Amino acid sequence: MSQPTPTAAATDFESIFELAPVSLWLEDFSELKRFFERLRSQGVQDLAAHLAQHPEQVAEGAASIRVLRVNAKTLSLFGASDAGHLLANLGQVFRDDMFPQVVAEWSQLWNGQHEFVNQTVNYTLDGRRLDVLVRARILQGHEADWDRVMVSLEDVTDTTRNLQRLANSEQYARDLFEHSPVSLWVEDFSAVKQLLDEARRQGITDFPTFIRVHPEFVTRCMQEIRVVDVNQLTLGMFGAQTKGELLSRLDQLFRGEMVDSFSDQLIDLWQNKLVQHREVTNYTLNGDKLHIHMQFSVLEGHEKDWSLVLVSLVDITARKKAEAYLEYLGKHDVLTRLRNRAFYADELNRLARRGPWPVSVLIVDLNGLKRVNDEEGHAAGDAMLRRAGEVLGKAVDSPACAARIGGDEFALLLPASDARAAVAVQERIQSLLEMNNQFYPGQPLTLSMGSATCQDGESLDAAVSRADQAMYAAKARYYQSQDLNRRTGPT
Incomplete structure (x- = not known):
């Protein structure tokens, strides 16, 4: 197969250069090479560090590069009518944030490479910003003086912007996540x-x-x-x-x-x-x-x-916690911390339906509350009620319960407890009363109590009524003894 003649090869090169689908620039870097040599003679070893200290020399080096030719794609990319139009306005193309990127390109040449790749920024003649991928190579046979360098520019503006949008979206999502x-x-x-x-x-x-x-x-x-x-x-x-x-x-x-x-x-x-x-x-x-x-x-x-x-x-x-407190308030008396009347009524109905039998009931009344309120004030009366709550609360454990059902009246429900168990609870209450009175000096705490036991098939309400009557009988005996003590005085 015969080789193409030099004239034919040149023609092919012209066609390839002119019709290439990417922007091509044929440039002369020989003055840039001499610029580098002057810097080396001055003792510069790190080009990037030197130019960072002398940014004015970046423009000097850039001005030394001479554009020899550009192709049709270059003209359309930058919006130029012809090569002369473009070359006369290169100051509009290479400016602003392009210059820091130039240093990265030059550093590759400074370090002995004959080619470089970099992404940088150019501008069209009507001012639009272009993100471009630059690839440059010193052509074979021109390595000694760099007078022929082929540069290609690929417009990656859309890709760069899409990547930036993606990065912004990812950062937005990260911020939403971190600061949720x-x-x-x-x-x-x-x-x-x-x-x-x-x-x-x-x-x-x-x-x-x-x-x-x-x-x-x-x-x-x-x-x-x-x-x-x-x-x-x-x-x-x-x-x-x-x-x-x-x-x-x-x-x-x-x-x-x-x-x-x-x-x-x-x-x-x-x-x-x-x-x-x-x-x-x-x-x-x-x-x-x-x-x-x-x-x-x-x-x-x-x-x-x-x-x-x-x-x-x-x-x-x-x-x-708020729900628990509201539930507590719905079932407890705030002053004494015992169950309240609403809970007592519900529990009484539940026991009446299901047992377990027998069920014993204690009705308890705080003696002398009215006199304490009248003589010492309601704060002193509240203190007596709290003391009663302490005693009755410690007297029974679940499933038994103690409730405040009136101003000075309390009730204890004792499921699965016969009359003997009810008596044992009353004795425990008396024992706790003695300890309470030893702990709180001054006004002694006394309680009147009555109990009744309900068997399966009997009316629990009737048992409550009997316990209530027994409590009033005990209360009458208490006040009778108090009146006797007042008349006879201490023995």
Whole structure:
């Protein structure tokens, strides 16, 4: 095969250069090479460091480069009518934030390379910013003086902007994650899914029964969860200084009641419920109990392997405490801390329906409350009521209960207790009264009590009425003795 003639080869080069689909520039770097040689003769060793200290020399070096030719793609890219138009306005093309990037290109030549690659910024003649990928090479045979350098420019503006938008989007998502007002956890549940799939392959169909019989399976699943990331609010919520500290002490956060709630979570996952809501209990690193509303979601695109899960935790401890306090107020007398009349009425109805039998009832009245209120004030009367609450509260344990059912009147309900058990409770109350009066000097605390016992098939209301009558009889005896003592004086 014959070789093309020099004239034909030159013609082919002209065609390739002119019709290339990328911007091509044929440039003369010989003056730049001499500029470098002058710097070396002055003792410069690190070009980048030198130009950082003498930025005015960047413009000097750039001005030394001579553009010999450009192709058609270059003219259209930069919006020039012809080569003369472009070359006359190179100051508009190479300016501003291009110059710091030039140093990176020159450093490659300074260090002995005959080519460089860099991404930089140029400008069209109408002022549009172009992000361009620059590739340059000293042509073969011109390595000694750099008088022929081929430079290609690829317009990567759209790609760069798309990457920037992606980076901005990622940063936006990261900021949303880090500064979310709720605790966020990114977790990998893929190993948990593998354990559940293996259980299916082994023929497990009744999963709830399986994990009740094999609680170690639940523990294994908890251990296989991998926490990928947590946000800043999570650290504050759980009392951790760093993410490393938190992740190294997860066993202190998820324990106790959490095992039961995680079992429920596994059952939902077994049933392919990939979005879940539930209230759970966690603990801070200091051991404080947290009530949490948890939302669990396998993220879209990860349904097959559960490799990316988002868990959000909202601290509802304050709400739970408020609810508990409201529930307490609904069932307790605030002054004495005993059960209140509403709870007493509900419990009386429940015992009347279900027992267990026999049920004994004690009706108790605080003696002398009106006189204390009249003579010493209601604060002193409230103090006597609180003391009565202390005594009666310590006299019985669940399922028995003590309640304040009126101003100075109390009731004790004793399920599964016969008359002998009721007498034993009265004796315990008397013993506690003696200790209470020793602890609180001054006005002694005295109580009048009456009891009755109800058998299965009898009316509990009737037993309450009998106990109430017995209490009034005891109270009459108390006041009769008090009147006798006032008349006879001390013996």
